[in-house]
Structures are given as structure tokens and as C-alpha cells.
Amino acid sequence: MDHAPHLIVLRGNSASGKSTVASELQGNLGAGTANIGQDHFRRVVLREHDIANGDNIGLLANTICYCAGIGYNVIIEGILVSSHYREMLCRVIAEHPGPSHVFYLEVSFDEALRRHQGRPLGLEVSPEEFRRWYVPSDLLGVPNEVVLDATADVRVTVDAIMSALGNPVFTARDARRFL
Template sequence: MPVTTLSSPSDTTLIVLRGNSASGKSSVAAELRNRYGRGIALVGQDNLRRVVLRERDVVGGANIGLIDLTVRHAMEHGFHTVLEGLLYVAHYGEMLAGLLADYRGRAHCYYLDVPYEETLARHATKPIADEVSPEVLAEWYRPLDLLPGGVETVIPAASTLQETADRVMRESGLAALANTTA
């Protein structure tokens, strides 16, 4: 794992990973951190919403502002930042638009597109499968819930973890930084 020094706030990169439950967002985020090393912050919607605030995912929820503040704080302190979560457009679209506007040119957005049938199969392998029924998973599922303006790159379900991480590292510029820092 390369050892990195922190970037200056003006050089930080924002990566947004969105998609339905069990689409691989958390796995990709963890792989990006593993490849890059220190200097990359992971901001997980589930952690801030469910663990820190223990809040339901609702329009106007307190977690939306907390996510925004956390991403901004990390980036302004020199951390490349990966934001990952379902992040429904109806709930988080305005906050995400603000982040993208403020970090124009330094933000890279990806939507992991996994069909519902594959979502069910992947979900069954997760510990939360005992708590979340297929019926609830169906209520959560939003096919291609894309941000407006074509700002997201859609990653198909056939893309492996390694392929997806390779692509995000390359397209965001983090691959070059990870390879050149010691």
C-alpha cells in the first residue's frame, strides 16, 4: 500500500459512488482506500445516517447536512474524499448538486447499476439480510436513479470490483497520485 502525503485543499478530489443496496459501493470505496493509502476519507451515508444519527432516510433528514459538512470538512483539510451511499436523488440531489458545483472539475460521480434480481442475490450474502426482507429491499430499489445533467458514469453489474476500482482510480487521477507518492 503506497504511503501518501495529504493534498492541499485545492488539489483534493471528490468521488461519489451511488447505487442501490448491494451494488458494491462500500466494497469499491474500501478498495480505493486500500489502493491509495492514507489521505483518502471515506464518507458512508449508512454510517452517518444509521449509526451516528440513527435516522430514517427521509427528505430533509438531518443526515443530509451532516454528509455535506463531513465531505466539505475532509476536502478542505486536504483529504481526497469518497462519498458512498444509495443517496436517492429525491432526498440528496440538492446537496450533491451543491458539492458538485463547489468542487467543479475535481468531482467524479459513478452510479453502480445492478438489476433488482442481482441485488436480491447479493443482498442474501450480507449480514443485514436477516434484518431486511426482500419486500423491504424492493421498496428501497430505484432503477437508474441518476443525477440530472449526465454527471454520473454508469458502471454495469458485469464490471468486477477490480475493474470498477481500476476505472475510478484512473478516471479520477488518483492512480497517478498513488503510484508517484512514497
């Protein structure tokens, strides 16, 4: 790539559509775009609960910086509750060599719960537990943070993000090496 990589922070409550939007966004941005999912690192790689000062916070920061440092555009997506992740995200954003974009997918508790109950995790996590996870309007409070309506169609949301990015077209150094 002939430009500094973009950093896209995509946050929101559980069942707000972050993972779906991130996957679509990665497809739109093309080869050389890393999609870093908080849940994968926390739940699968480390098998860790989401706690203050959790080990996944540093792992996410290092992964974001590594991927950006080798020229990838980076999407970091997850609940990334501000009380646990704000300091790390603000540091990564401040140190990022290219454009940084922060999006928050806003969804009501009732809509998030409805979506949650239709997922496999809905069988494991009760509505009462889910309510404890939900943090309304959990913004980072960083400049230019954009709040998006999570009830909008995925395509509408991805188009809004692409527009905010300036509808970039990326050309990977060696497109043959990417899936």
C-alpha cells in the same frame, strides 16, 4: 498534497458493491483519502431512517466539505437516493475546489436481491421491503456522471474509476499520521 483534492461520489442501489469499491478505492488512493459512508452517518451516528430532509444530509455535506477543505480526497458512498440527496450533492460538487467525479453502480433488482439475501441485513429486511428500497437507474443527471456495471469484478470497477481519475498518485503532507 500539492493539488486540489478529488471528490468521488459513488452511488447505487443497496447491494451494488458501493462500500466494497469505496474501501478498495481508498486503499488505492492512499493516505489522505476520506471514505464517508452514508450508512454509517445515517444508521450509526444519527440512528435515522432515510427520509427526505433528514439530518444526515447536512451532516454528510459538512463532513465532505470539511475533509476536502483540509486537503483530503473524499469518497462519499451510499444509496444517496436522488430524491433526497440530489440538491445537496449538486451543491457540494459545484462548490468543490478540485476535480469532482460521479459514479453510479448499476445492478438489476434480481442481482441486488441475491446479494442482499447473502448479507446479515438480509435476515432483517424482507425481499418485499428490499423491493421498496430499489430505485432503477437513479442517476443524478450531472455532467460527466459515469454508469458502471455493478456485476463487474471489484478490481475491474476500481481500475475503471482510477482510470477516470487519471490514475492519480497522492502524497500526504505527513504520511506518518495515517493508518
